Amino acid sequence: MLKKLIFIALVALAVWQFYNPSIEPEISKAKPTIASFFDMDTHSSNRRSHTKPHGIFECDNRQLCTEMTTQAEAAYFYQHCPNQKIALDPDGTPCGKYFE
Numbered sequence: 001m002l003k004k005l006i007f008i009a010l011v012a013l014a015v016w017q018f019y020n021p022s023i024e025p026e027i028s029k030a031k032p033t034i035a036s037f038f039d040m041d042t043h044s045s046n047r048r049s050h051t052k053p054h055g056i057f058e059c060d061n062r063q064l065c066t067e068m069t070t071q072a073e074a075a076y077f078y079q080h081c082p083n084q085k086i087a088l089d090p091d092g093t094p095c096g097k098y099f100e
Contacts, residue, residue, distance in 0.1 A: 065095035074099070 057073050059081035068074040068086075074095035078086045089096035 065098040068095060068098075071095055071099040 057076040057080075059077065062068065062077065063083060063085045065074060065086055068077065071094070074086055075093075078084050078088075078094040086094045087097070088094055
């Protein structure tokens with residue numbers, strides 16, 4: 001009787017594991033992008049604020065990739081400065097093609 005109960009419990013556990021797979025493999029397969037490195041939310045309407053989180057860059061009149069000196073600077077301008085004309089790569093990286 002105890003063996004039957006253990007067998008049924010093991011079968012139930014196996015069935016449950018089969019129909020409820022862990023989400024860990026999906027998370028580990030996700031490739032981080034440069035945009036996620038800069039913590040950018042390209043779908044948010046309020047992504048651009050006039051704050052300087054690290055004091056490295058400061059918003060000025062520059063708006064294009066050709067006016068930026070680094071990709072990090074382009075990402076900062078895209079995220080924090082208004083009226084930008086910075087081009088995004090398909091993966092959401094600001095000026096990625098320009099700085100290759």
